[in-house]
Amino acid sequence: MESEILRQIGTISRSLDSISNVEFAQFDLAKGQYLYLSRIKENPGIIQHRLSELLCVDKSTANRAINKLEEKGLITKKDDLVNKKEKHLFITQKGEEIYPVIIRENEYSTKVATENISPEKMKVFVEVINKMADNISQNWLDVKKGIKRNY
Missing domain, CATH: 1.10.10.10 (Winged helix-like DNA-binding domain superfamily/Winged helix DNA-binding domain)
Known part of the structure; x- marks a missing residue:
């Protein structure tokens, strides 16, 4: 999932x-x-x-x-x-x-x-997607600086 x-x-x-x-x-x-x-x-x-x-x-x-x-x-x-x-x-x-x-x-x-998505689910989703965007944006900045990601 x-x-x-x-x-x-x-x-x-x-x-x-x-x-x-x-x-x-x-x-x-x-x-x-x-x-x-x-x-x-x-x-x-x-x-x-x-x-x-x-x-x-x-x-x-x-x-x-x-x-x-x-x-x-x-x-x-x-x-x-x-x-x-x-x-x-x-x-x-x-x-x-x-x-x-x-x-x-x-x-x-x-x-x-x-x-068809409830306001309660949307509230949680917005919190989660904002956190994901912050995580990825920071990761993007790091990669642009030449930092190698370990995966």
């Missing part, structure tokens, strides 16, 4: 990502770019390094997605006042117009995914 947990989470993640890529194609958003747009909206002024950690992607992947969003006029970069190498990311008016659709899709998908 335990070995199925990550497989099922992966299935859910890939399914929702595929659905979102199809549904957000009308906004010229593809390959998970909606995730970047959402996190930038939710964290105005976030720097690229922190965004890549938040999404658990490497810097080059984040850079490509951020550059595409900027080219599409959905986000803007602003220089840091102290460290000129760092850019703060902000959503543009055009991005603001798309964001509510992303949120509605997320709410709908959540409703579909949690249908």
